[in-house]
Amino acid sequence: MAAIRLRTEGDIEACLRVLRTVYDTSGYPVEGVEDPALFFGKDEASWVAEVDNTIVGHVSLAKASPDNVAVVLWQQQHPEDIHTSVLGRLFVHPNNRKGGTASKLINTAVEEARRRGRRPVMFALVKDQDAIRLYRRLGWQRFGNTVYKWGDGNEMAAECFASPVP
Numbered sequence: 267m268a269a270i271r272l273r274t275e276g277d278i279e280a281c282l283r284v285l286r287t288v289y290d291t292s293g294y295p296v297e298g299v300e301d302p303a304l305f306f307g308k309d310e311a312s313w314v315a316e317v318d319n320t321i322v323g324h325v326s327l328a329k330a331s332p333d334n335v336a337v338v339l340w341q342q343q344h345p346e347d348i349h350t351s352v353l354g355r356l357f358v359h360p361n362n363r364k365g366g367t368a369s370k371l372i373n374t375a376v377e378e379a380r381r382r383g384r385r386p387v388m389f390a391l392v393k394d395q396d397a398i399r400l401y402r403r404l405g406w407q408r409f410g411n412t413v414y415k416w417g418d419g420n421e422m423a424a425e426c427f428a429s430p431v432p
Protein backbone atom coordinates (compact mmCIF):
# COMPACT_ATOMS: atom_id res chain seq x y z
CA MET A 267 0.00 0.00 0.00
CA ALA A 268 1.39 3.38 -1.01
CA ALA A 269 2.29 6.01 1.61
CA ILE A 270 1.44 9.63 0.84
CA ARG A 271 3.64 12.56 1.89
CA LEU A 272 4.22 16.17 0.84
CA ARG A 273 6.53 16.55 -2.14
CA THR A 274 9.89 18.20 -1.56
CA GLU A 275 12.23 19.94 -4.03
CA GLY A 276 14.45 16.85 -4.02
CA ASP A 277 11.58 14.69 -5.33
CA ILE A 278 11.20 16.45 -8.68
CA GLU A 279 13.69 14.29 -10.57
CA ALA A 280 12.04 11.05 -9.44
CA CYS A 281 8.59 12.49 -10.21
CA LEU A 282 9.76 13.42 -13.69
CA ARG A 283 11.03 9.88 -14.31
CA VAL A 284 7.61 8.49 -13.41
CA LEU A 285 5.86 11.17 -15.48
CA ARG A 286 7.96 10.28 -18.55
CA THR A 287 6.84 6.65 -18.27
CA VAL A 288 3.23 7.76 -17.83
CA TYR A 289 3.53 9.96 -20.92
CA ASP A 290 5.04 7.14 -23.00
CA THR A 291 2.37 4.64 -21.93
CA SER A 292 -0.75 6.76 -21.33
CA GLY A 293 -0.17 9.98 -23.29
CA TYR A 294 -0.50 12.12 -20.14
CA PRO A 295 0.09 15.04 -20.12
CA VAL A 296 -0.91 15.84 -23.70
CA GLU A 297 1.51 18.80 -23.73
CA GLY A 298 4.41 16.38 -23.28
CA VAL A 299 7.11 16.41 -20.61
CA GLU A 300 9.62 18.82 -22.11
CA ASP A 301 8.91 21.55 -19.56
CA PRO A 302 9.11 20.01 -16.06
CA ALA A 303 9.40 23.44 -14.43
CA LEU A 304 5.95 24.31 -15.74
CA PHE A 305 4.42 20.98 -14.81
CA PHE A 306 5.87 20.78 -11.29
CA GLY A 307 6.39 24.47 -10.66
CA LYS A 308 3.47 26.64 -9.70
CA ASP A 309 1.17 24.63 -7.46
CA GLU A 310 0.23 25.48 -3.88
CA ALA A 311 0.87 22.00 -2.48
CA SER A 312 1.89 18.69 -3.99
CA TRP A 313 2.09 15.17 -2.65
CA VAL A 314 3.87 12.01 -3.74
CA ALA A 315 2.93 8.39 -3.22
CA GLU A 316 5.74 6.03 -2.27
CA VAL A 317 6.05 2.27 -2.24
CA ASP A 318 9.21 0.91 -0.58
CA ASN A 319 10.67 4.45 -0.57
CA THR A 320 10.21 4.79 -4.33
CA ILE A 321 7.95 7.48 -5.78
CA VAL A 322 5.12 5.95 -7.82
CA GLY A 323 2.53 8.74 -7.96
CA HIS A 324 1.82 12.44 -7.65
CA VAL A 325 -0.98 14.99 -7.21
CA SER A 326 -1.16 18.77 -6.76
CA LEU A 327 -3.52 21.37 -5.45
CA ALA A 328 -3.39 24.80 -7.11
CA LYS A 329 -5.07 28.16 -6.69
CA ALA A 330 -8.12 28.65 -8.88
CA SER A 331 -6.96 30.47 -11.98
CA PRO A 332 -8.72 31.63 -15.16
CA ASP A 333 -6.16 29.54 -17.10
CA ASN A 334 -7.99 26.43 -15.96
CA VAL A 335 -11.01 25.40 -18.03
CA ALA A 336 -12.77 23.77 -15.04
CA VAL A 337 -12.42 26.98 -13.01
CA VAL A 338 -13.80 29.05 -15.89
CA LEU A 339 -16.86 26.83 -16.24
CA TRP A 340 -17.43 26.62 -12.47
CA GLN A 341 -17.31 30.40 -12.15
CA GLN A 342 -19.75 30.81 -15.03
CA GLN A 343 -22.17 28.52 -13.21
CA HIS A 344 -21.43 29.84 -9.68
CA PRO A 345 -20.31 33.47 -10.06
CA GLU A 346 -20.59 34.07 -6.32
CA ASP A 347 -18.31 31.15 -5.38
CA ILE A 348 -14.66 32.11 -5.12
CA HIS A 349 -13.75 29.29 -2.75
CA THR A 350 -12.35 26.79 -5.21
CA SER A 351 -9.01 25.08 -5.72
CA VAL A 352 -7.77 23.02 -8.63
CA LEU A 353 -6.74 19.43 -8.24
CA GLY A 354 -4.36 18.27 -10.94
CA ARG A 355 -1.00 16.82 -11.92
CA LEU A 356 -2.37 13.39 -11.00
CA PHE A 357 -0.52 10.35 -12.24
CA VAL A 358 0.52 6.91 -11.04
CA HIS A 359 3.22 4.69 -12.51
CA PRO A 360 1.61 2.00 -14.73
CA ASN A 361 3.14 -0.80 -12.61
CA ASN A 362 1.45 0.52 -9.46
CA ARG A 363 -2.10 1.12 -10.66
CA LYS A 364 -5.42 -0.37 -9.50
CA GLY A 365 -4.32 -0.57 -5.89
CA GLY A 366 -5.89 2.60 -4.56
CA THR A 367 -2.84 4.88 -4.90
CA ALA A 368 -4.58 7.62 -6.90
CA SER A 369 -7.60 7.43 -4.59
CA LYS A 370 -5.32 8.07 -1.59
CA LEU A 371 -3.57 10.95 -3.36
CA ILE A 372 -6.89 12.56 -4.31
CA ASN A 373 -8.31 12.17 -0.80
CA THR A 374 -5.18 13.75 0.71
CA ALA A 375 -5.45 16.78 -1.59
CA VAL A 376 -9.20 17.10 -0.97
CA GLU A 377 -8.68 17.05 2.81
CA GLU A 378 -6.11 19.83 2.54
CA ALA A 379 -8.39 21.89 0.29
CA ARG A 380 -11.22 21.55 2.80
CA ARG A 381 -8.88 22.55 5.61
CA ARG A 382 -8.27 25.73 3.60
CA GLY A 383 -12.03 26.20 3.11
CA ARG A 384 -11.86 25.44 -0.62
CA ARG A 385 -13.77 23.07 -2.85
CA PRO A 386 -11.58 21.34 -5.42
CA VAL A 387 -12.60 21.23 -9.07
CA MET A 388 -10.74 19.59 -11.93
CA PHE A 389 -11.07 18.56 -15.54
CA ALA A 390 -10.20 15.31 -17.23
CA LEU A 391 -9.78 14.78 -20.95
CA VAL A 392 -12.50 12.49 -22.28
CA LYS A 393 -9.77 10.17 -23.58
CA ASP A 394 -8.59 9.57 -19.97
CA GLN A 395 -11.40 7.23 -19.03
CA ASP A 396 -9.49 5.59 -16.12
CA ALA A 397 -9.36 8.98 -14.45
CA ILE A 398 -13.01 9.81 -15.18
CA ARG A 399 -14.15 6.46 -13.72
CA LEU A 400 -12.04 7.08 -10.65
CA TYR A 401 -13.44 10.57 -9.98
CA ARG A 402 -16.99 9.30 -10.41
CA ARG A 403 -16.30 6.38 -8.04
CA LEU A 404 -14.99 8.85 -5.43
CA GLY A 405 -18.25 10.80 -5.69
CA TRP A 406 -17.04 13.77 -7.70
CA GLN A 407 -19.88 15.50 -9.56
CA ARG A 408 -19.60 16.25 -13.25
CA PHE A 409 -20.70 19.83 -13.85
CA GLY A 410 -20.13 20.18 -17.57
CA ASN A 411 -18.19 19.59 -20.73
CA THR A 412 -15.53 21.87 -22.09
CA VAL A 413 -12.67 21.96 -24.55
CA TYR A 414 -9.04 21.93 -23.46
CA LYS A 415 -6.71 23.84 -25.79
CA TRP A 416 -2.92 23.76 -25.83
CA GLY A 417 0.09 24.46 -28.01
CA ASP A 418 -0.34 25.36 -31.61
CA GLY A 419 -4.07 24.96 -32.16
CA ASN A 420 -4.53 21.57 -30.45
CA GLU A 421 -7.73 20.84 -28.59
CA MET A 422 -9.52 17.93 -26.94
CA ALA A 423 -12.88 17.37 -25.29
CA ALA A 424 -12.84 17.42 -21.49
CA GLU A 425 -15.25 16.86 -18.61
CA CYS A 426 -15.28 19.01 -15.47
CA PHE A 427 -15.79 17.66 -11.96
CA ALA A 428 -16.26 19.13 -8.47
CA SER A 429 -15.38 17.22 -5.34
CA PRO A 430 -18.30 16.09 -3.22
CA VAL A 431 -19.38 18.45 -0.45
CA PRO A 432 -18.50 16.83 2.90
Ligand SMILES: CC(C)(COP(=O)(O)OP(=O)(O)OC[C@H]1O[C@@H](n2cnc3c(N)ncnc32)[C@H](O)[C@@H]1OP(=O)(O)O)[C@@H](O)C(=O)NCCC(=O)NCCS
Binds near residue numbers: 292365367
Ligand atom coordinates in the same frame (compact mmCIF):
# COMPACT_ATOMS: atom_id res chain seq x y z
C1 LIG B 1 -5.99 7.71 -13.49
C2 LIG B 1 -4.88 7.11 -12.61
C3 LIG B 1 -4.19 8.25 -11.86
C4 LIG B 1 -5.51 6.11 -11.62
O1 LIG B 1 -4.49 5.63 -10.76
P1 LIG B 1 -4.68 4.30 -9.84
O2 LIG B 1 -3.67 4.37 -8.77
O3 LIG B 1 -4.74 3.11 -10.72
O4 LIG B 1 -6.15 4.56 -9.23
P2 LIG B 1 -6.86 3.68 -8.09
O5 LIG B 1 -6.06 2.45 -7.86
O6 LIG B 1 -7.18 4.54 -6.95
O7 LIG B 1 -8.23 3.30 -8.83
C5 LIG B 1 -8.19 2.65 -10.10
C6 LIG B 1 -9.02 1.36 -10.11
O8 LIG B 1 -8.48 0.39 -9.21
C7 LIG B 1 -9.49 -0.10 -8.36
N1 LIG B 1 -8.89 -0.41 -7.05
C8 LIG B 1 -8.50 0.49 -6.11
N2 LIG B 1 -8.00 -0.17 -5.05
C9 LIG B 1 -8.06 -1.49 -5.33
C10 LIG B 1 -7.66 -2.65 -4.66
N3 LIG B 1 -7.11 -2.57 -3.43
N4 LIG B 1 -7.86 -3.83 -5.25
C11 LIG B 1 -8.41 -3.90 -6.48
N5 LIG B 1 -8.79 -2.83 -7.20
C12 LIG B 1 -8.62 -1.64 -6.61
C13 LIG B 1 -10.49 1.02 -8.27
O9 LIG B 1 -11.77 0.56 -7.92
C14 LIG B 1 -10.46 1.56 -9.69
O10 LIG B 1 -11.25 0.72 -10.49
P3 LIG B 1 -11.89 1.22 -11.86
O11 LIG B 1 -10.76 1.39 -12.84
O12 LIG B 1 -12.84 0.18 -12.24
O13 LIG B 1 -12.54 2.54 -11.54
C15 LIG B 1 -3.84 6.35 -13.48
O14 LIG B 1 -4.53 5.43 -14.32
C16 LIG B 1 -2.97 7.25 -14.36
O15 LIG B 1 -1.93 7.72 -13.92
N6 LIG B 1 -3.40 7.48 -15.62
C17 LIG B 1 -2.65 8.32 -16.55
C18 LIG B 1 -2.62 9.78 -16.13
C19 LIG B 1 -4.00 10.38 -16.00
O16 LIG B 1 -4.93 10.06 -16.75
N7 LIG B 1 -4.12 11.30 -15.03
C20 LIG B 1 -5.38 11.94 -14.72
C21 LIG B 1 -5.62 13.08 -15.57
S1 LIG B 1 -7.13 13.90 -15.13
